[in-house]
Amino acid sequence: MSRVQPFEWEKPLVELEERIKELKRFCSRAKLDFSEEIANLERKAWTLRREIYASLTPYQRVLMARHPHRPTTLDYIRLVFDDFVEFHGDRTFRDDGAIVGGVALFEGQPVTVVGPQKGRDTKENVARNFGLPHPEGYRKALRLMKQAEKFGRPVITFIDLVGAYPGVEAEERGQGLAIAQCIEGMSFLKVPIISVITGEGGSGGALALGVADRVLMLENAWYSVISPEMCASILWRDSARAAEAAALLRLSPTDLLKFGIIDDVITEPLGGAHRDHAFTGMQIRAFIRRYLAEIKRIAPERLVEERLARFRKLGQFREKRLAEI
Amino acid sequence: MSRVQPFEWEKPLVELEERIKELKRFCSRAKLDFSEEIANLERKAWTLRREIYASLTPYQRVLMARHPHRPTTLDYIRLVFDDFVEFHGDRTFRDDGAIVGGVALFEGQPVTVVGPQKGRDTKENVARNFGLPHPEGYRKALRLMKQAEKFGRPVITFIDLVGAYPGVEAEERGQGLAIAQCIEGMSFLKVPIISVITGEGGSGGALALGVADRVLMLENAWYSVISPEMCASILWRDSARAAEAAALLRLSPTDLLKFGIIDDVITEPLGGAHRDHAFTGMQIRAFIRRYLAEIKRIAPERLVEERLARFRKLGQFREKRLAEI
Amino acid sequence: MMMNLEEAPEGLWTRCDGCAQMVFSKELEKTGFLCPTCGHHFRIGAFQRLAMLVDEGSFTPFPPLVAANPLDFPGYEQKIKQAQEQTGLDDAALVGKAAIQNTDCMLAIVDFSFMGGSMGSVVGEQLVRCFERATAERLPVVVVSGGGGGARMQEGVFSLMQMAKTVQAVGRHSRAGLLFVSILTHPTMGGVYASFAALGDIVLAEPGALIGFAGPRIVAETTREKLPEGFQTAEFALEHGLIDAIVPRPQLAQYVSRLLEWHR
Amino acid sequence: MMMNLEEAPEGLWTRCDGCAQMVFSKELEKTGFLCPTCGHHFRIGAFQRLAMLVDEGSFTPFPPLVAANPLDFPGYEQKIKQAQEQTGLDDAALVGKAAIQNTDCMLAIVDFSFMGGSMGSVVGEQLVRCFERATAERLPVVVVSGGGGGARMQEGVFSLMQMAKTVQAVGRHSRAGLLFVSILTHPTMGGVYASFAALGDIVLAEPGALIGFAGPRIVAETTREKLPEGFQTAEFALEHGLIDAIVPRPQLAQYVSRLLEWHR
Numbered sequence A, B: 001m002s003r004v005q006p007f008e009w010e011k012p013l014v015e016l017e018e019r020i021k022e023l024k025r026f027c028s029r030a031k032l033d034f035s036e037e038i039a040n041l042e043r044k045a046w047t048l049r050r051e052i053y054a055s056l057t058p059y060q061r062v063l064m065a066r067h068p069h070r071p072t073t074l075d076y077i078r079l080v081f082d083d084f085v086e087f088h089g090d091r092t093f094r095d096d097g098a099i100v101g102g103v104a105l106f107e108g109q110p111v112t113v114v115g116p117q118k119g120r121d122t123k124e125n126v127a128r129n130f131g132l133p134h135p136e137g138y139r140k141a142l143r144l145m146k147q148a149e150k151f152g153r154p155v156i157t158f159i160d161l162v163g164a165y166p167g168v169e170a171e172e173r174g175q176g177l178a179i180a181q182c183i184e185g186m187s188f189l190k191v192p193i194i195s196v197i198t199g200e201g202g203s204g205g206a207l208a209l210g211v212a213d214r215v216l217m218l219e220n221a222w223y224s225v226i227s228p229e230m231c232a233s234i235l236w237r238d239s240a241r242a243a244e245a246a247a248l249l250r251l252s253p254t255d256l257l258k259f260g261i262i263d264d265v266i267t268e269p270l271g272g273a274h275r276d277h278a279f280t281g282m283q284i285r286a287f288i289r290r291y292l293a294e295i296k297r298i299a300p301e302r303l304v305e306e307r308l309a310r311f312r313k314l315g316q317f318r319e320k321r322l323a324e325i
Numbered sequence C, D: 001m002m003m004n005l006e007e008a009p010e011g012l013w014t015r016c017d018g019c020a021q022m023v024f025s026k027e028l029e030k031t032g033f034l035c036p037t038c039g040h041h042f043r044i045g046a047f048q049r050l051a052m053l054v055d056e057g058s059f060t061p062f063p064p065l066v067a068a069n070p071l072d073f074p075g076y077e078q079k080i081k082q083a084q085e086q087t088g089l090d091d092a093a094l095v096g097k098a099a100i101q102n103t104d105c106m107l108a109i110v111d112f113s114f115m116g117g118s119m120g121s122v123v124g125e126q127l128v129r130c131f132e133r134a135t136a137e138r139l140p141v142v143v144v145s146g147g148g149g150g151a152r153m154q155e156g157v158f159s160l161m162q163m164a165k166t167v168q169a170v171g172r173h174s175r176a177g178l179l180f181v182s183i184l185t186h187p188t189m190g191g192v193y194a195s196f197a198a199l200g201d202i203v204l205a206e207p208g209a210l211i212g213f214a215g216p217r218i219v220a221e222t223t224r225e226k227l228p229e230g231f232q233t234a235e236f237a238l239e240h241g242l243i244d245a246i247v248p249r250p251q252l253a254q255y256v257s258r259l260l261e262w263h264r
């Protein structure tokens, strides 16, 4: 991995950690024993880190969700499952590299896995279109989910995309229809579905992979109808005010849990998933194990009914009072 | 319609008819009464015509099937049905003009109609790709047939194409798969299906629209795995020997009826469907009425079982004798 | 509440987006708001659409719902109130039971003039009720979409969830073997198109209507390409196999009634 | 009957189609008929394929069938007889029950060397029986296709009907919730590809295999265009979304056995 600039709010912490490192080097060179002082400093650094990450603003979490070293879907697949075979293609037009999918083994049980795939470098990002799917991606996803239904195996989706790709060809080939069909297909799928929002969850492009029985979300992920930047640009014609928009949109896991949009929040390592891929993977594995056990027991028809009921009740409005009519 | 050269075998007849016309003109000009002689001549012409068309070779029928004034699918739709609304598109990539389809009223009952569409002139032929479908055409056909299934209405397909289009883009977008899926979809469709082979029935491209409960065929249509020209070119590296190949392939309605491939032959006006569109349409209407009444009574599951049984038994082979093993 | 044609172009003369000619407004009302010169289809409001599409006096609206403010989004209540006053609508969808040339159906009309026809909780809920009642009464559904950007930003993730909710109501209705005719008018984009509107058994569009997921401005900005001629128009959608047919406004009621009859 | 590797390249040295190098034939047998220089997959016969794919001694073939001559096509009987003598096969498909790394399945292998692997009544019937028995015994099906032009011209319309017949057998098997792994080897074209072979739940291909409906020569003649680089290769099919994965021959048995295990 290439070196990445720390976030602005991490800078005091990074500086302190640098100082401690230097002090240690100096002591070792000078053969001095400052171990007690160093231990103290390290405790302080730990406290500082806890404080910093406990008080992140919604937009800081959005930036964490986009960290270039944050695990991607293929990373999670490697970390969470024991084996994986990737299947390609929409059987109509193209294989969309922005969405990966296939069959994986989860603790001995075959499951179908689908998710968007961001690249790690420029070349990969071009091949994967920065993880922004074309209609073919959604058609592949739906094809694999229907396959899962045929063979009665659960579906796990990972969600990390700012939206479906807004391109000429994507529109030509029916981006909107592909998303609608993916939502429809997932809604009535007669097998358990778990979605894990691992990073960005932007608009219909994200929802198209998120119509699940249990929706889980990493601590530093976001999920909304629009990205904070686009929201700011619409509200104030100034995408630089994204931080304000992020706060207005209530896109954080805490809010979404309260709203009943998601079912649980998966804690990340302190400082974000990118700091410890293995730990993040273990966390996700534990959550999937728990929720899969829960929904695997439910009969398929019942499962679909409950899934539909879950979404049926989302929305807030009131009857018009008589006086208003 | 533009003037079209008569077929070689029609020339004596055309000449005789020309002579009679001239004689009539002469009599009318000269105010002579040759009406008895003319009536005699006309009887002779009629006999000649009957003789000519009773003894057509298989390849002559193939040429009749390709006559440029032969009715197209849209002609038949106009002639056979009372009303028609055309629906477009495969909902994935494109609307293929080489296949038309929609809902029509057949004697008061809505039915779904699908068929390839040849053009009448160069411009139309380019737009319709000479009636040679791309994968989108088969996907549109299948989509409309599934729609018919949802609403429980019968499907009527017309077949008149020498094959699916052998083009680069057609292959890119999965011509073979689209054909296979269309065959699959028709095979299990829970509504009555009647196919009418109206002209050419060439290879998998034709079969993809012909998996029906009743397969009817116009008198001067052909149906085989390969066109006579291609067959000749493979057998003798000489497509000019197509007439010989046509005889070998047993592609005429009489043979196909004997083989159990088709259920009935629809007689054309003497000299071919192109000589009398209205009559041909009436004929087709009568046959559809009869066979639709027959299969409409059958319960959907039973219908599918019978359709599958129909194709299951097609093929000739023998068990290997003990002595051969 | 329902009788004023409040969407009529203001002023005596209106400029046509199709041919740039000035059109006499009174003239427009007579033609069904089609430009007499070029046939351009002017955007019309829900009540005008209703008057053109359904049998007179046949429409019974559902009980009205009013938007809440689930995110406490600043200024949202005022925006809603303003839109209500301007349009005479409770929210962006007019939903009820109606008859089109003597065939009963459930009908929903999305109105662009109410916050760009965006789909918040109220539009979502009303559409779901529309499909649910149609399923219960075994009736076809006709929806006239024309909902701009699609999402109601001020309701954030709740707006997003309406996509799933409406799609599921369509799915249940469809699985009951019932007909859904989706009519796309200018403009049908974003979350409205990418949910219920795209999923009609039969998808019709008015000539020239903008249809798509991402707006043309966003596509142009993202791809830095010149957009192709006629990009995202109804004609473009037809060519690309995304809709069944383009039906000019004057023929729409007749066309739809025939479909309803054939699917009785 | 089954033990001779009669498809091995004749002569001591064989020219590789991939890199044009001469390869020592004995060497090829050891590598699974892969070019040691460029990895090119040589075409192999049904018995060789069988030996590489299934557990030794696990294969039980179906009762043999022999082609009739339904059209009385001149010279067809002789052609069949000749092909039988040359290949040791009854017809172009070797069909039976087998085990792949200890998982039972029904297996069919289409052999190019028997009249170009074309599908007449015998191949069609054997494939149908393969899927029917698999449905009855609730077993997965593995088919290795490699059937040239697809149609058996000498059986005319009967050859065509095998497309419908096999597709229907696949459809019944699929509707019983069972797995069909379709493996496309060089070349899988025409009626073979456009029927059962395209319809696998999982469609795999060997590297470089030609896959398509119309043959490249016909496409070039019809369109009068230069064909794109790699047209109709497995790699082309993967890029265009038509197959699930490309699996090199040495990994095939292991790959397929894993799929069978996961779908037990």
Ligand SMILES: [Zn+2]
Pocket: C016, C017, C018, C019, C020, C021, C035, C036, C037, C038, C039, C040
């Ligand atoms: Zn105008």
Ligand SMILES: [Zn+2]
Pocket: D016, D017, D018, D019, D020, D021, D035, D036, D037, D038, D039, D040
């Ligand atoms: Zn080589």
